[in-house]
Structures are given as C-alpha cells and as structure tokens.
Amino acid sequence: MNHKSKEKLLEAFASIKTEAEKRFEKIKGDSNQNIFIGMATCGLASGAIEVKRAFEEALAEQKINAHMISVGCFGHCYAEPLVIIDKPGFPPILYHNVTPGKANLLVKAFLRDDDPVFEHVLGAMEENELIPTVMEFPRFSQEKRVVMAKCGLIDPEDIYQYIAQGGYSALAKALAVDPEQVIFEVLESGLRGRGGAGFLTGKKWQFVQDAEEKGKVVICNADEGDPGAYMDRAILESNPHQVIEGVAICAYAVGAKRAIVYVRAEYPLAVKIVQKAIEQARELRLLGKGILGTDFDLDIRVFQGSGAFVCGEETALIQSIQGQRGMPQPRPPYPAQTGLWGKPTVINNVKTLASVPPIVEKGGKWLKEIGTKKSPGTAIFSVVGDTVHAGLVEIPMGVTLRSLVFDICGGVPNQKKFKAVQIGGPSGGCLPEQFLDTPIDFDSLTEAGAMMGSGGMVVMDENTCMIDVARYFLDFTQHESCGKCTFCRIGTKHLLDTLERITKGEGRDGDIELLEGLSIDIKEGSLCGLGKTAPNPVLTTIEYFRDEYEAHIQEKRCPAMMCRALTAYYIDLDKCARGCDACVGSCPTESIFTTRDRKKAIDQTLCVKCGECMTACPSEYDAVRKVSPPELAPKIERPEEG
Amino acid sequence: MNLSAETEEKVMFDDIASMLRTFEEKRENLMPILQEIQEKYRYLAPPALEMVAKRLGLSSCDVYGVATFYNQFRFNPPGKHQIKVCLGTACHVRGGDIILENFERKLEIQAGQTTPDREFSIDRVACVGCCALAPVAIVDDTVYGHMAPSKVEGVILGFEIEKERKEREKQDSESQE
Ligand SMILES: Cc1cc2nc3c(=O)[nH]c(=O)nc-3n(C[C@H](O)[C@H](O)[C@H](O)COP(=O)(O)O)c2cc1C
Ligand code: FES
Secondary structure: OOHHHHHHHHHHHHHHHHHHHHHHHHHHOOOOOEEEEEOOHHHHHOOHHHHHHHHHHHHHHHOOOOEEEEEOOOOOHHHOOOEEEEOOOOOOEEEOOOOHHHHHHHHHHHHHOOOOOHHHEEEEOOOOOOOOEHHHOHHHHOOOOOOOOOOOOOOOOOHHHHHHOOOOHHHHHHHOOOHHHHHHHHHHHOOEOOOOOOOEHHHHHHHHHHOOOOOOEEEEEEOOOOOOOOHHHHHHHHOHHHHHHHHHHHHHHHOOOEEEEEEEOOOHHHHHHHHHHHHHHHHOOOOEOOHHHOOOOEEEEEEEEOOOHHHHOHHHHHHHHOOOOOOOOOOOOOOOOOOHHHOOEEEEEHHHHHHHHHHHHHOHHHHHOOEOOOOEOEEEEEEEEOOOOOEEEEEEOOOEHHHHHHHHOOOOOOOOOEEEEEEOHHHOEEEEHHHOOOEOOHHHHHHHOOOOOOOEEEEEEOOOOHHHHHHHHHHHHHHHOOOOOHHHHHHHHHHHHHHHHHHOOOOOOOHHHHHHHHHHHHHHHOOOHHHHHOOHHHHHHHHHOHHHHHHHHHHOOOOOOOOHHHOEEEEOOOOOOOOOOOOHHHOOOOOEEEOOOOOEEEOOOOOOOOOHHHHHOOOOOOOEEEEOOHHHOOOOOOOOOO | OHHHHHHHHHHHHHHHHHHHHOOOOOHHHHHHHHHHHHHHHOOOOHHHHHHHHHHHOOOHHHHHHHHHHOOOOOOOOOOOEEEEEEOOHHHHHOOHHHHHHHHHHHHOOOOOOEOOOOOEEEEEEOOOOOHHHOOOEEEOOEEEOOOOHHHHHHHHHHHHHHHHHHHHHHHHHHHHO
16 A cells, blocks of 8 residues: 555544544533443343433433443343443442432432442442442453453444544554555464364464455354353444454455354344444445545445354355355365355454454554463353353453352352353363363363363352253254264264263163263264264263262262252151241142141152242241152152042 | 134235345345244245245255254244243253243143244243343243243233233223224
8 A cells, every 4th residue: 555545544534533532522411421331131131221211210300411321241241230320520430230229319319419329339440549449359350351342331333432442443554554464463463263163363364365266255253152152242232343343354354345244143132233333334434335445345244144053163154144054064175265155265253353453453462462372362251150240251361260260250159069160062061170270271171171162151069960961062962963964963862862861860881881982983973063072061071070970870869959850859847837838839830738737748749840949938947858869758648638 | 813814824925925026036045035034924934935935946845944954943923922931051050941841831832832822932042141140031022030930920920911901901992882
C-alpha cells in the first residue's frame, strides 16, 4: 500500500472513531449517570427483564435522569442479574443478584440520596478510597481477559460502543500493512486454535494464503456442540464485533472475499445479534465493498447450523453448508487446500478469531507474555456443576486446575468433598484430585487423558457417580455419531449398553475389560475426532475410578448414591415426627403413606427416587435417608385400608 | 373443526409454495429453506418436504435424509406450549433427567411427543447457556432456572389455569351476545 492510500485509510477510520466517541459521550447523556445491566441468556434467565423494568419505573417515579444500557454476559453467571452503576463522584459499582426490590432501593438510596447501599455491593470496578474493589476477589483478580475484555461492559447491539472502546482499530492497522505482515504477527504470537485441537493459527492462515486458487473462504466455527459449554455463544451475544473484526483481518490476510459465521440455530439470540452487527459494520464500510476506502472487499453472512454435534468438525461443517448430511470427510485434503465449494478455506473457532484483534493491535510478542511457552494466551472455561462461583472464566494458560477450581471459582459448595473435574466435554475426560496440580494448557491436559476441547468444565462432588457420567457422555456421542464408521456407530452403542447395564446393577465380571478393549478399537477405527475421542470419558473413569466400577459390578452398589436402580430412600422412623406430613405433598408419585403409629414411610414399588422428600423434610427432623444397595432400606408394609 | 385444520394446512402449503419460488434452484439453499419452513410452521410436514425436493430438483429421499440428520427439525406439529428440558452436562449432574421424567409423567407423553390435545410437547435440549442455574427447563420463551420436581406441577398448572380462564371469558362473552 502506498503512502497516500494509507493516509486515506487511517483518515477514514479516524473519522468513524471520532463519531463513535461523540455518540458514546451522548449516550452517557448530560446526567452522566449510567446503569449497565447484563441482558445475555443467563441474565435474562435470572430475571434481568423484571429488574430493568423496576429500574425504569423507579427512575421515572423519582424523576431521576439516568441511562439504562443493556450489556452482554460478564461471565459471572452465579451473581446474575448483575448491574453496574456509574455515578459521578463514585467509582463504577457492581451489584449482584439484583432483584426488582433491590433495583427500587438502589434508585432511591444511591441515585437519589448518595448512599451506595454497601450490603448489596459486590465491589467497585476501579481503585478508590470508598469501596473495596472487585479486584480483591480471586474470581476477578486472577482472571486475564483478552477475548472477553469487553464482554458485559458494552452494548453488543451498538457498534459505536465497541469502536469508542478501541474496536476496529486493529482492522484499520492491518489494512495499512501487507497481508504477509499480519500473518507474521499471528505466527509470532504462537496463537493456537481454540476449537479444541490447538493447531497453530498462523500456519493455517499461511497455507491458505499460499494457495493459488481464487474464491477463498473464511469460516468462523460457532457450532459449539459440547452440551456443557456456552462461551462461544456468550462472546457472540456480548461482543460480536470483536469476532467479526477477527474474521475481517483473517480474510484480508489470506486473501478471501467471502466469510461465513456458522452459528447453531439453537442460539437464536446469538444469530440475531451477529446479523445486526454485520449490518452495522457494513453501514460504516467496515465490511462490504471497498472497506475503509481500500480495495479490500469482504462479504460476510451467517449460516445457521441445525444442531448436530458432529457438524462442529470442520469437514462435516462444510458438508452441511453445501446442503448435505453433515458427515466428516477423510483428510487430507484439508480444508486449507480443498474446503467449501472446493476452495481453500480457513476454519477457526470463535475464540481464536476474537483473539486476533488484540494481537494485531499490540503485536504478536505481547500474547507470548501471557500464558505458557507452548500455549500462549488465555483459555476460557465455562466452569459449572458443583462449584460456588459458576460462570465463564478467562485465565492465562498454565494456571493449575486447583487454582481454577478452588481459588477462582470458590471450590465445592455445601462442605462436600471434591471428587473430579470433567474437562473437554464428550471428547474429554474426568480428572481426579491427584491431577489438580496439572497446569491448564493444550499439552498437559492431553497428557493427563483429558483435553482442552471446547472448554466445558464440570466440577463434581462426592455425590456424583463416575460411571453415570461416562454413561451420560456415551449416550450423547452415540446419538450424535453420524453413522459413517462402523466402530463409532456400533461400538459406541455397545459401550453405552454395557455402561447402562452396570448402572442398573446388571454388570458382569469382565465388563471392565470389555469396555477397555472396545474403547481402543473405536479410537482406532474411526475417521473423525468424534469417534477417536468418544471413549475418553470411559477410559479415564476406568483408570481413575476403577473401584467405583467394581462396586457397581460386584456389590451392586453405587458409592456416590446416584444410580437410581442401585439406591433407595427410606424414612427413619426414630426421627420422623408423628403427624408431620411435609414430605407427602412433595412426592410426585404418591408413594409416601402413613404407618400405624402415624409416621411416614415410602412405598418402594412406587418411589421414583427423585429426592424431593429429602428436601421437603424439615431440617429439625432430617428423617429421610438414602442408601445403596437398595436392600439396606428397611421394609415397611403399608397398613391395610380401613 | 376438521375442516378448519384442513384449510389451515392448505394455507400453509400455498404459503410454502410461494416462499419456495423466492429461492434459486441450488442445493445449498436446502438447509435455509427447511429452516424457514420450520421457523414459520414449527414443523416439516411430509408434503412440504416433497415440495422442497421438487423445487430444488432433488429426490425426496435425499431431502428427507438431510432433514432427519439434524436435530433441529421435527416432523410432527409441536404443542401449543413447548417444554424443553435441558439435559446438558451441568443440568444432568444436577438431576435434569428427573425433571424430564416428571414432565413426562405429568403429561403422560415421552420426550419428542405432543399431548393428544396439542397443548403441550416435550423435548430434550442440550445446554441452553445458563448452566449456573442448573437444572433448567424452558417453557415457550421463559427460562426456569433451579428447577425442582415439585415445580413441574406448578408450571403446568399455571398454563391450565390460564387456559380455563380464557375459555370462561370466551363463554362469558358468547353468552352475553
Ligand atoms: C466431533 C467434533 C466436534 C467439534 N466441534 C467443534 C465446535 O463446536 N467448535 C469448534 O470451534 N471446533 C470444533 N471442532 C474442531 C474443528 O474441527 C476445527 O478443528 C476447529 O474449528 C478449528 O478451529 P481452530 O483452529 O480455531 O481451533 C470439532 C471437532 C470434532 C472432531
Ligand atoms: S447444561 Fe443445562 S443450561 Fe447448560
């Protein structure tokens, strides 16, 4: 690019940026009081709409001038609905678990009377002398946000907010240099694909750039099939422009004029927000023809995936865009050579592409300072299950599992014991306590038998049965196997049947060996990653929790008391209070009856073992017991009617 | 009653026919077309699949093969109220299957089915993105977090009361006329 057109480009961007800043100031309004409220999926599910309405009503009633700004997911799902109030004279303050009642109180006490209501404050967002900051909590201070830096802080449906906070300047910067230099920075950063396998992103781009053929395509993989991960969705719903900017930079670097964002149709909000974001970017000529006055064109559209886990696999994904069944194809040829419509294609995960703008902005070396030598940058996990501070966590690579689970996410609730953590979804594995000091990076996790995979992480306490977890994942992969490879199609079915037998107490000697042998065969006999990794949950649970398998098979006992065929509930008659019937109404099958001396007992033939009676029993009696094997429950006959 | 269902179907097929004309005869349009039909009518009726096949110059078994491959598509009309129970990992370990069972027992249908009066249908879904609230169920567009078996009855009862109220209102207004 010559000097003159470079100047023109930077000028074009500077004027957009000035406009954005002007608008952002105006949004903040003359009052300068802002209420940010998280309105992504988790926020909405926790009642953010009602909270927002309560704020609006209270503001109107008090005649207070303040702006409500809807933002995306902040990652702290355990504390939703989250609200940040930014009022002059105070630091921005974060409030958690806000209810309509609290909203009303905050308007009156804080916005009207200057009392920040300390008991509801989670922390201040900036250093100050008045209120402790959120940085005093490890859940905040030990995170390092690169991809999610702006999530939850800007309105995803307003491109100007993204630009005002530095967005799209990386695209302008990239367009001002040669494509080779962009690829050089990405290579230099050592960025590895966040879609699971961890392939070097710069290298992938280089292959496609080197390809002679025209009609190259960039695909953003937002299929996110792992049934326990939702960070890609959260990123798209909270800051779609960072992803789009990454796509545009990638397209420029490899020489593509077309790009597709492949989002699953089950994510209607994400689809809507991304579509809107693309339109807005096109209006500002950040996409479309002659981007920022250069001769770079990019047409980008959304394709809705129809919900098949295997379509996250790159060759299957391409098949499905072409209107076929989503069946993986043998590689090579890789998509980089022959991809969509036979053209050279880059496929990258949402997080990979969202990491690109900061790399271009700050240089490849900068990313290397974060994380480990072989896995630079950050990792995003959706930490869920038996954990105190569930939600999305972005940490530098190399943090140990222990500090993620215990320091950052607050450990296991209800004084229960930690048992295992399942990482990587259906392709991953269960790691027990002795692996807690494993650093989180691509290679260490694979070595331990799990996998970075999608970034789904489920913390499990002592009441989770490992065989049931393995059965759960096999049930999933069995359903989702496309059926192409015999071992994957039929092998996983046999694994599932055997695991089901074991959880029902019908396990036999030799079952463990059968599972192991079959697992190895499936790994070897499958074409794509689905089959190759499907046995991982089985293999890791056998390796680390063999005694649990043995208890199921030999003693017909579920040590975690989770497998319903192997457990029973009963009511301890010594503890049950005469005349109390708290449990009766809670039972969905009317299996609780009154004994002769007016206490309660459970009819085992009707009981479905949902555990509701245990929750319903008043804590001062605490009379409901759970046992395994079920024969341990005392037999109590229902008295004759009349 | 039957007549109206028939005319309803006819309107649907006419509408699909005119929608199909807006698409080019290209295989890559197959999924977007199926998605649009499902979005509008909430299911893919067998004659609709035939129409799609004809429009795109494909065999109907080809279209059927693609449509059945993907979880998103359904081939029977869903109930007026769609109940989706999350069986994603987080919801599973928190007892999502027990929630599902309770809905099934209460409505006397299985997941994937619709009640005979077409009021309710039950589906299993995987992770709806609010694992922190597990177990989760979605009824129509409302997300119910921290579900418990005992809440199932309340949810269904709520809809039944609503329905009765509407019917009573209708009767009242009719008797006034
Ligand atoms: C069964 C299976 C499912 C996959 N699902 C996803 C997915 O949901 N999202 C994703 O980005 N990659 C998924 N992948 C990995 C992709 O094939 C591909 O490696 C990835 O999109 C490349 O992007 P990256 O280089 O940015 O990691 C899956 C792979 C397999 C084998
Ligand atoms: S697993 Fe149910 S919401 Fe994520």
